[in-house]
Amino acid sequence: MDDQIKSGKDVIDEFFSEILNVEGTDENTVNKLIELYSDSKFTDINIQNALEELKLEAIKPKKIKDDGEN
């Protein structure tokens, strides 16, 4: 009986180990979530901050040598 039943931890660990295979997801977001879970920091506020960081990183103006920013 024990072998067939998955504990809560089994379910969560499996989810995070296979999360990159979920089609159509954003790789940066998924990697950030994996990182938070691995560091035992998968909390609401940490996720919220991580998403904000990813957003700011994405919209940060990039300096282009030949094609300067206004």
Add this chain to the structure above:
Amino acid sequence: MAKIKSIKISGLRGVREPLTLDLNKKSVLIYGDNGTGKSSLTDSFEWFFYNKIEHLSNEEIGRKKGRDALRNIFIPATEDGFIELTFDDNKLDSKKYIDNLLETSSSNESDDFNKFIASSFSERLILRYRDLVQFVIAGKTDKLKELQNIIGFSEVQKIRDLLRRNGARVARNIKSSNYNNLKNIQQSTILENLGQNAYSDDQLFDGASKLIKPLKLSVEIKSRQDINTVLKKIESKEDSELLNQINFYTKIKESIAQIECNIENINNSYRTFYDSFNALKKDSEKVKSLQLLSLLQEGKSVLAKDVVQDNYCPLCLQEKSKVDILQELNLRIEELELLNKEKEKVDNNSKDLQSTVKPNINTIEGLLTEKLFKKEDYAKLKETVEEIKISLNNHLDESNKGLTDKLTDKEIIKLVKKEIEELTSKLVEVVKKLTESKEANLRFRVYTKLFQSAKAYVQYLKIDKEQSVLANQQATFELLYEDFIKRQEEALNVFLAIFSNDINDFYTIMNPNEKVENIKLVPLKKNDELVGITIEYSFYNETHTPPTAYLSESHINCLGLSFFLASVKAFNKKNKFFVLDDVISSFDRAHRYRFAQLLTTKFSDYQVILLTHEKEFFELVSSEVKSKGWILNNFKWTKENGTGIERGITDIKDRIKKK
């Protein structure tokens, strides 16, 4: 898996002098009249493994997780109370102490032992009579919670909630940011200045090239760097003040236009909040009864912890079966929890309103920091902007009101789009006039238009990128949530099927030839959300649920016992023993005997510590369990020593045999 070699207890609960049980990994049946200290053994066990004694940890008798009532009050202050357990694996042997200051310590602080205790924390090691029926009579939500706790699914539920909540939050951000409108505002600035839209670099460069053509600069615009070069070339220091004014008005125009686009969202959010708030408030009985929820929950907790020992209601003191009171409480709590969901809906609408209004307030606050607003010339404009801020703040104040307050009517508070539209139009006119105030100065006009359109284009790209990042995040969370709930449900269904099989098996052994069959734990869903678990069974080939409506107390107890034993089999990974404290009180003779047989057949590989205060049960099953290698013990209590072991008849027979 661990089995116990010996138990030694001293100075805990009713045990004053050391009490030793040499078990040598064998099961034991212990008899003791009420008050002889059987529960002292169970309580000490609970403290050893769980560091608390749940039924002693209420406000009246023990605030420090039951430790106040754990230490025997007659032992000298210099003496520590303790429980010492030795196991088949001696690395786990440990003595846990409590001194007269109620400080606790342990003789074993090894990693092995700490890991063992941490793992044991989620195992099912003790069942008392008072806990026997908790699961069976619990409401569907509590059943789900209890099961999820046992199988570690409460963590699963937390992750699921986090995925759902964050996906919803990102969706709310997208909605409240109104990105398409923000992009349109920037495009209209580009259109006003360039005479065409610019959704790509090429379109911008094309428009910019046309704009600078009359200046005959012999510069071709093929990059954003080229635009900067042109701007530097035609910049005039003399016009900087006018340019500042144009930038200032353009910024205000864009911000006010942004708010204008959000007015409909804000008004709609307020309407939704207002309607749900007043719908709940209308039924004052509902609101009043919601206030009873915490009282009923507390009452349930008091009964579950056995603070009241006898069968009476602790509030009105009328005689009534505790099981009946608990069942009634569960029903009423479930009803009120449904009502509470309506209140949560109002709270969510309030949060939605806040998240729609706040970004607009932030925009206005950003505007009010503009340097030119400090000048007297702009005082009237500043006042107008501040009025918009006050109006937005009023919405926030309303969203924070409680159900006893009265909300401002939605027609009175609503933002009037027309007024804001007029302000935006005026600002567009002002910018136009300022730009054309130097009609003769072609360079200045070109400079202003090129500068404004290039700035708006960068802003447009930024908004577009932000929108796309958030849309990706939202889609990601939705897909992950979908994947996760599939996994959760699959795992839970496998668990419920196997677990139901065992419960059914154990129940049928205790109740053979009865028409109760196919006992199942069934998940309940609402709007695709798992909301609870119920127990279903066939009775004369008809499906019934819940069990309490048709089963006798003895049968409900059998079900509770079956549930505990199935949990032991399913989830105890570290410990191969469990304690059953007076669990057969409501059983008749036939059930009692079959229960003993169930333990000796299905749990022969486990070490069972079975405590009873019923002489009849002890005598009935003694020979059955003894023939399977169990030890028999009698507890007695004396004023001098507290709980001790009496050498009973069975023990004497043993000694004669040995001779």
